[in-house]
Amino acid sequence: MQQITDDVLQQERYLLYIYTPFCGTCALARSMLEKIEAVHQQNIFYEMNASLNPDFMQNYKVESVPSLLIKQDGEVKDKVYAFKSIANVYSYLMTYKPELFAAN
Structure with a gap:
């Protein structure tokens, strides 16, 4: 998993795993x-420590952890x-x- 960055947060699409360390x-x-x-054999999810991102948690109304926030077409789906x-x-x-399951 990759740590989420501000650049990725601006993207139209991502899967974000939100957690707290303990x-x-x-x-x-x-x-x-x-x-x-x-x-x-690839990074699919980004990760974010909820404790370090209280504004994000409040803005996106994340109610608890763990959470998988799915953003697509610029909005939380x-x-x-x-x-x-x-x-x-x-x-x-x-x-x-679905591209994860497409035949090569």
């Missing part, structure tokens, strides 16, 4: 996302708070990042 559920969610990235399973995360990827 959150056990966040660590579990991170491991799911890292496994997905390992399977696809979804906020995932219940990661549940890798299969559940994949259901969002199939909708918002």
